[in-house]
Amino acid sequence: MNKESADILIVEDNQNDALLTIRSLKHHNLASSLIHVADGQAAIDYLFAKGAYSERDPLNLPKVVLLDLKLPKINGLEVLSLIRADGRTKILPVVILTSSQEESDLIESYKLGANSYIVKPVEFENFSKAIYEVGLYWLLLNKPPVRATSQ
Amino acid sequence: MIAQDTSEAECLAENRELRARLTEAKQELAAIHSGAVDALVVPVNGSEHVFTLEGADHAYRVLIEAMQQGALIATAKGLILYANSSIASMLKVPLEKVIGSVISEWIAPQSQACLNELLRLGPGGKHEGELLLARTDGTQLPTFVSAGKLDLSRESDQLWMVVSDLSEFIERKKKESATLAQGLAKEAQADADKKLTAAARQSASYMRSLIEASLDPLVTISAEGTITDVNDASVQVTGRTREELIGTDFSIYFTDPEAARSGYKRVFAEGFVQDYPLSIQHANGHVTEVLYNASLYRDEEGRVQGAFAAARDITARKRAEAEILKLNAELEKRVEERTMALAASKERLRLAAEAADIGFWDWNLANNTIRWDKLMFSIYGMPESDDGLIHYGDWASHVHPDDVAQQEASLRDTVEKVGRNQREFRIIRDPDHAIRTIRASDAAIRGEGGKATHVVGINLDITETFERLEEIRKLNATLKSRAAELETSVKELDAFSYSVSHDLRAPLRAIDGFSRIVEEDYAPKLDVEGRRLIGVIRGEAQRMGRLIDDLLTFSRLGRQRIESVRIDMEAMARKVFEELRAAEPERVIQFDLHPIPPAFGAEAMIRQVWINLIGNAVKFTGKRERAEIQVGVEPGEAGYPVYFVRDNGAGFDMRYVDKLFGVFQRLHTNEEFPGTGVGLALVQRIVHRHGGRVWGESELEKGATFRFTIPDPEKEPDTGQQPPPKPTQ
Numbered sequence: 001m002n003k004e005s006a007d008i009l010i011v012e013d014n015q016n017d018a019l020l021t022i023r024s025l026k027h028h029n030l031a032s033s034l035i036h037v038a039d040g041q042a043a044i045d046y047l048f049a050k051g052a053y054s055e056r057d058p059l060n061l062p063k064v065v066l067l068d069l070k071l072p073k074i075n076g077l078e079v080l081s082l083i084r085a086d087g088r089t090k091i092l093p094v095v096i097l098t099s100s101q102e103e104s105d106l107i108e109s110y111k112l113g114a115n116s117y118i119v120k121p122v123e124f125e126n127f128s129k130a131i132y133e134v135g136l137y138w139l140l141l142n143k144p145p146v147r148a149t150s151q
Numbered sequence: 152m153i154a155q156d157t158s159e160a161e162c163l164a165e166n167r168e169l170r171a172r173l174t175e176a177k178q179e180l181a182a183i184h185s186g187a188v189d190a191l192v193v194p195v196n197g198s199e200h201v202f203t204l205e206g207a208d209h210a211y212r213v214l215i216e217a218m219q220q221g222a223l224i225a226t227a228k229g230l231i232l233y234a235n236s237s238i239a240s241m242l243k244v245p246l247e248k249v250i251g252s253v254i255s256e257w258i259a260p261q262s263q264a265c266l267n268e269l270l271r272l273g274p275g276g277k278h279e280g281e282l283l284l285a286r287t288d289g290t291q292l293p294t295f296v297s298a299g300k301l302d303l304s305r306e307s308d309q310l311w312m313v314v315s316d317l318s319e320f321i322e323r324k325k326k327e328s329a330t331l332a333q334g335l336a337k338e339a340q341a342d343a344d345k346k347l348t349a350a351a352r353q354s355a356s357y358m359r360s361l362i363e364a365s366l367d368p369l370v371t372i373s374a375e376g377t378i379t380d381v382n383d384a385s386v387q388v389t390g391r392t393r394e395e396l397i398g399t400d401f402s403i404y405f406t407d408p409e410a411a412r413s414g415y416k417r418v419f420a421e422g423f424v425q426d427y428p429l430s431i432q433h434a435n436g437h438v439t440e441v442l443y444n445a446s447l448y449r450d451e452e453g454r455v456q457g458a459f460a461a462a463r464d465i466t467a468r469k470r471a472e473a474e475i476l477k478l479n480a481e482l483e484k485r486v487e488e489r490t491m492a493l494a495a496s497k498e499r500l501r502l503a504a505e506a507a508d509i510g511f512w513d514w515n516l517a518n519n520t521i522r523w524d525k526l527m528f529s530i531y532g533m534p535e536s537d538d539g540l541i542h543y544g545d546w547a548s549h550v551h552p553d554d555v556a557q558q559e560a561s562l563r564d565t566v567e568k569v570g571r572n573q574r575e576f577r578i579i580r581d582p583d584h585a586i587r588t589i590r591a592s593d594a595a596i597r598g599e600g601g602k603a604t605h606v607v608g609i610n611l612d613i614t615e616t617f618e619r620l621e622e623i624r625k626l627n628a629t630l631k632s633r634a635a636e637l638e639t640s641v642k643e644l645d646a647f648s649y650s651v652s653h654d655l656r657a658p659l660r661a662i663d664g665f666s667r668i669v670e671e672d673y674a675p676k677l678d679v680e681g682r683r684l685i686g687v688i689r690g691e692a693q694r695m696g697r698l699i700d701d702l703l704t705f706s707r708l709g710r711q712r713i714e715s716v717r718i719d720m721e722a723m724a725r726k727v728f729e730e731l732r733a734a735e736p737e738r739v740i741q742f743d744l745h746p747i748p749p750a751f752g753a754e755a756m757i758r759q760v761w762i763n764l765i766g767n768a769v770k771f772t773g774k775r776e777r778a779e780i781q782v783g784v785e786p787g788e789a790g791y792p793v794y795f796v797r798d799n800g801a802g803f804d805m806r807y808v809d810k811l812f813g814v815f816q817r818l819h820t821n822e823e824f825p826g827t828g829v830g831l832a833l834v835q836r837i838v839h840r841h842g843g844r845v846w847g848e849s850e851l852e853k854g855a856t857f858r859f860t861i862p863d864p865e866k867e868p869d870t871g872q873q874p875p876p877k878p879t880q
Contacts, residue, residue, distance in 0.1 A: 016658075100653050
């Protein structure tokens with residue numbers, strides 16, 4: 001698993017949310033290639049092939065990162081700024097998937113270069129629909145940067 | 152008479168004879184003196200010669216009798232021994248009455264002194280002078296007298312006198328210069344004749360010159376008021392020649408002839424006038440203000456001859472007087488103005504000082520006295536002294552001990568530098584020993600020589616101001632710490648909101664999500680009741696999600712800044728209704744939107760107000776077959792428009808009106824009308840944050856009306872006119 005590369009990187013500390021997200025993606029056959037990490041540090045390690053993911057090819061980047069904001073160790077905004085600070089991941093699509101409706105979070109996320117900002121609905125149907133649409137868009141409709149598709 | 156050729160014996164005999172005759176003659180003379188005889192027979196050269204006085208020295212006698220002058224011989228005691236006929240005619244009495252009488256009988260009282268002088272003359276002494284003779288008819292005759300004492304006999308030093316009648320001379324002089332008579336002062340009337348005589352002896356023309364030389368116009372007037380003579384000054388002042396003036400009426404040369412006429416009439420009636428004011432008119436029209444002094448003059452018989460009038464030109468004096476009066480008036484006016492201005496400014500100052508509770512003091516350095524006004528005494532709580540004076544020590548002893556040295560140094564500085572100082576110090580007030588803070592200003596007043604003569608100053612009790620300032624400072628400090636606390640609270644609230652939005656929603660999502668999973672994955676194992684219960688779990692989880700969302704919106708409102716923009720309320724209300732209407736297409740809703748003026752406010756917030764109010768109207772009319780909703784404005788109490796939303800819905804019980812806007816307060820069950828109970832609380836919060844007011848009224852089942860105002864913070868209350876409509880977007 002540590003060597004694996006995937007199309008979707010899910011950064012989510014809440015296991016239930018992660019489960020519901022993955023279930024929604026699976027339900028729509030979009031979860032064939034995904035990685036779930038539970039904190040910001042793990043997300044950075046994965047993306048830059050460090051720590052537990054040092055054996056991974058850092059050039060093999062996901063098509064989209066679903067990033068929660070409230071995360072242990074390194075929070076979502078810090079993760080985003082680190083992604084944008086590095087030349088390799090500068091143009092990596094990052095979708096913020098959060099419970100926060102705070103305007104400050106929203107603005108800060110876009111300032112740091114988020115590609116989308118999705119508030120997780122409480123109702124499961126709405127939630128499920130939102131995840132499906134995000135997956136559909138970024139995995140199938142969107143044309144990702146060259147490097148991301150190099151694999 | 153003695154023959155030269157007679158012998159010594161004959162001479163001797165003749166001598167003896169002559170001596171005898173002389174003795175006889177003396178005897179005869181004595182007899183004559185005594186009136187006993189009037190002739191003597193004296194034997195001379197053998198024949199007898201009858202000697203009478205007539206015969207004695209006939210030649211002399213003829214001469215003396217022929218003299219116009221009066222001549223007489225009197226004894227040293229004044230008994231007249233001999234007088235010629237001229238004397239008798241002068242005295243208008245027979246000669247016999249003169250001879251043998253006492254000379255003093257014939258001398259006027261004014262000349263008695265002169266007579267006595269004559270009688271006292273020593274032998275051989277001579278005297279000349281004027282003498283007034285008194286006639287038996289009561290009149291007097293002015294004379295010039297030459298007199299002396301004979302030295303004929305040792306026993307009797309007889310007085311001889313020759314008197315000349317001066318009356319004719321005087322009369323002539325009077326005619327020549329009548330004015331001269333007038334020139335005599337009334338009080339010197341008694342010796343007028345004496346002066347006349349002197350003048351006569353000097354020259355009449357001399358007097359005339361004097362009169363002509365006079366700068367005062369002099370004039371004589373007849374009893375009829377005709378001018379009889381004038382001097383040159385009169386010619387000058389009237390602009391007429393002497394010839395023109397003489398013989399004309401005196402009064403016609405005055406601006407007020409009537410006054411002139413009554414003036415000389417008074418002279419003739421009363422004998423004189425003094426300082427009688429008249430105005431002489433010059434031929435060229437020029438007027439000279441004069442004061443007249445006039446009196447009558449009479450002839451020697453006492454008959455009034457006319458009036459003599461002297462004028463004094465007082466034009467210059469009058470002009471000077473007028474000038475002085477004018478100057479005085481101006482001066483008085485200016486003094487009055489200055490006095491009034493001074494009084495006004497003093498009063499203003501006093502009022503200002505009084506209103507401001509400012510006490511005044513004045514320290515006279517010359518005599519080291521300090522004067523206080525009322526307020527000073529009241530500031531220091533001291534009883535007023537009668538004269539307002541206090542001792543330096545009285546002041547110093549009231550100054551707070553810690554402040555005295557500094558204050559005295561400051562005062563010394565003011566005096567030494569002749570400058571000014573501002574100070575603040577504490578005093579210990581008299582009655583309550585309260586420590587008061589005083590603000591003081593003083594200034595030295597420079598006297599002659601550049602040294603300070605006075606120091607004046609003010610005291611103002613600023614304790615309250617001072618305390619208030621302290622209070623404000625404390626309040627500010629409290630406010631600052633409160634603001635800091637509040638900021639902390641806001642941050643905490645932010646953190647809480649963040650936590651709520653993030654952490655509370657996640658478990659709800661899990662509840663809902665996993666319930667759904669159970670439904671999907673375990674559906675065959677669940678009966679109807681099981682599926683219903685899972686539905687309840689999901690419903691409640693979803694409701695809680697909405698509650699949290701509403702609560703977060705509500706909480707965020709308090710922190711959001713309001714950026715006012717102009718809002719087209721009518722367009723906004725219409726759009727909101729259309730959106731709400733779209734969610735319930737099956738319903739029949741009559742929506743009446745009246746013209747609504749624009750408002751200034753935060754657009755998103757005001758939209759929320761419309762959403763909640765119109766949304767409520769839609770919701771609570773849900774059970775009506777035909778819902779009726781009206782939106783419009785009414786004129787408001789403060790001039791602001793009052794927006795209203797009226798429906799024909801369920802309404803509410805007015806008993807609970809005070810609960811209408813409470814958070815989570817609901818007047819209906821969720822089953823009747825679903826809701827979180829946050830909507831109206833949100834409306835109220837938004838309206839309040841805009842400085843407005845919101846209220847509702849209703850009758851159960853008869854609909855409700857909600858009203859609100861949004862005052863414009865930049866403008867005065869609206870006067871009611873409609874603003875121009877905003878172009879539609």
